[in-house]
Amino acid sequence: MNLLIVEPGEMTRSGDVMLTDGRSAHLRTVLKVALGQTVRVGLLDGPFGVGVVTAVGDDGVGLRCSFEPAAPPLPRVDLMLALPRPKVLRRLWAQVAALGVGRIILTNAARVERNYFDTHVLTPACYRPLLLEGLQQARDTRLPAVSVHRQFRRLIEDELDGLSDATLRLVAHPTAAAAAAVLARERPDGRILLAVGPEGGWNDYELTLLQHHGFTRVGMGARTLRTDTACIALLSLVHDAGEVG
Amino acid sequence: MNLLIVEPGEMTRSGDVMLTDGRSAHLRTVLKVALGQTVRVGLLDGPFGVGVVTAVGDDGVGLRCSFEPAAPPLPRVDLMLALPRPKVLRRLWAQVAALGVGRIILTNAARVERNYFDTHVLTPACYRPLLLEGLQQARDTRLPAVSVHRQFRRLIEDELDGLSDATLRLVAHPTAAAAAAVLARERPDGRILLAVGPEGGWNDYELTLLQHHGFTRVGMGARTLRTDTACIALLSLVHDAGEVG
Numbered sequence A, B: 001m002n003l004l005i006v007e008p009g010e011m012t013r014s015g016d017v018m019l020t021d022g023r024s025a026h027l028r029t030v031l032k033v034a035l036g037q038t039v040r041v042g043l044l045d046g047p048f049g050v051g052v053v054t055a056v057g058d059d060g061v062g063l064r065c066s067f068e069p070a071a072p073p074l075p076r077v078d079l080m081l082a083l084p085r086p087k088v089l090r091r092l093w094a095q096v097a098a099l100g101v102g103r104i105i106l107t108n109a110a111r112v113e114r115n116y117f118d119t120h121v122l123t124p125a126c127y128r129p130l131l132l133e134g135l136q137q138a139r140d141t142r143l144p145a146v147s148v149h150r151q152f153r154r155l156i157e158d159e160l161d162g163l164s165d166a167t168l169r170l171v172a173h174p175t176a177a178a179a180a181a182v183l184a185r186e187r188p189d190g191r192i193l194l195a196v197g198p199e200g201g202w203n204d205y206e207l208t209l210l211q212h213h214g215f216t217r218v219g220m221g222a223r224t225l226r227t228d229t230a231c232i233a234l235l236s237l238v239h240d241a242g243e244v245g
Helices: A022-030 A086-099 A114-118 A124-138 A152-163 A180-186 A204-212 A227-244 B022-030 B086-099 B114-118 B124-138 B152-163 B180-186 B204-212 B227-244
Strands: A004-006 A016-019 A038-043 A048-057 A060-067 A077-082 A103-107 A145-149 A168-172 A192-196 A215-218 B004-006 B016-019 B038-043 B048-057 B060-067 B077-082 B103-107 B145-149 B168-172 B192-196 B215-218
Touching: A004 A022, A004 A060, A004 A124, A016 A022, A016 A048, A022 A048, A022 A060, A038 A060, A077 A227, A086 A124, A086 A227, A086 B227, A103 A152, A124 A145, A145 A152, A152 A204, A168 A180, A168 A204, A168 A227, A180 A215, A180 A227, A192 A227, A204 A215, A227 B086, A227 B227, B004 B022, B004 B060, B004 B124, B016 B022, B016 B048, B022 B048, B022 B060, B038 B060, B077 B227, B086 B124, B086 B227, B103 B152, B124 B145, B145 B152, B152 B204, B168 B180, B168 B204, B168 B227, B180 B215, B180 B227, B192 B227, B204 B215
Parallel strands: A004 A038, A077 A103, A077 A192, A103 A145, A168 A192, A168 A215, B004 B038, B077 B103, B077 B192, B103 B145, B168 B192, B168 B215
Antiparallel strands: A016 A060, A038 A048, A048 A060, B016 B060, B038 B048, B048 B060
């Protein structure tokens, strides 16, 4: 945990919070905080700040928090992902949040198995703590918005424009020649929507529909990667292209 | 499985092989091959080729293989990784092999827990099938060489030059300003040795020793990633830098 995230509803108006969950255990057993010590904090979906330890005891750790005036910018990437196997998705939540995405759009596709939608991994009770874990690892406060879409065509035709304001839309496709990083570098200011298909890939109908809605196909060289590896790899490439220019 | 890998010892001199393991099951139940059909094959650590189905039955699938004259080049990256938790390492084997590395050098470090060395995840019986899975996913034939080193200083001072011929040595460090992709692009021809530390990072002694042995520190922007995410992200960036120039 490299940043301790506090939620607005947990705090008094003066910025006092009493932590009693895993965060308090982390402060006491890993950071071994003492009264008066300061720790880095972040307000969920808000600014970074500092917390002064006001209490340490068996019933929790108290902090008085103060924050910078402005929140960090939204990550420049939104991720549209064909729903992967629950086991894979469970591993991805924290990693995707750590890499930084504004929104996670989970969608059906021809090669997505229907029963993937019936998993508790798609419930906020499961994924919200994992997203928070990723934010606290990467020192970000921006909780990705999550939406789940069972109808691919309706998502692309009717809903997508309202979900993501990205001006560059990229779809990962193993045989595509264009490189994601090159396209991302050409558009240093805009936000990017990155679509990653199911194991087995998008089918022709899906690729055509995506193309008709502004998606450019991008590849990753000669190698075909598993969905989860491809997600991490492409998010890294797109973020890096934004940072190194 | 996007490439079926055959090992030299499995084949007769005429290129005939009878598969009876998971590969045969994949050919029969996923690809549903028929007599005379061809499938893409690769010779482990050798060239790509084509296999003609010569037998399909309950006892396995027979192929007659022929190969291109030359093997694909060794991946341009070697990975030196402070030994992660067994659970994390188990997940990494296939992903690292899919991304492509010539060699995986696993090392001790001050922040590596000693009992991590006592896991069966470090035995070839565990990792070799996972590496092969990664190669078959990514269509590569080059099995990464693996070595495990309990003494960090001896590894860096005495053994490393013999293990990796990389001319560019990079060590990931969260606060470093240099970007891995930029340095990799400046050295388009050479091989690269990438060092990724333990959760909690390299300590000062380790960073200094690495620096004295030619390692340049590279960062990944403001975010601190988990070891496994950082591995995948950095391997992607370095490979992409080699491909898009």
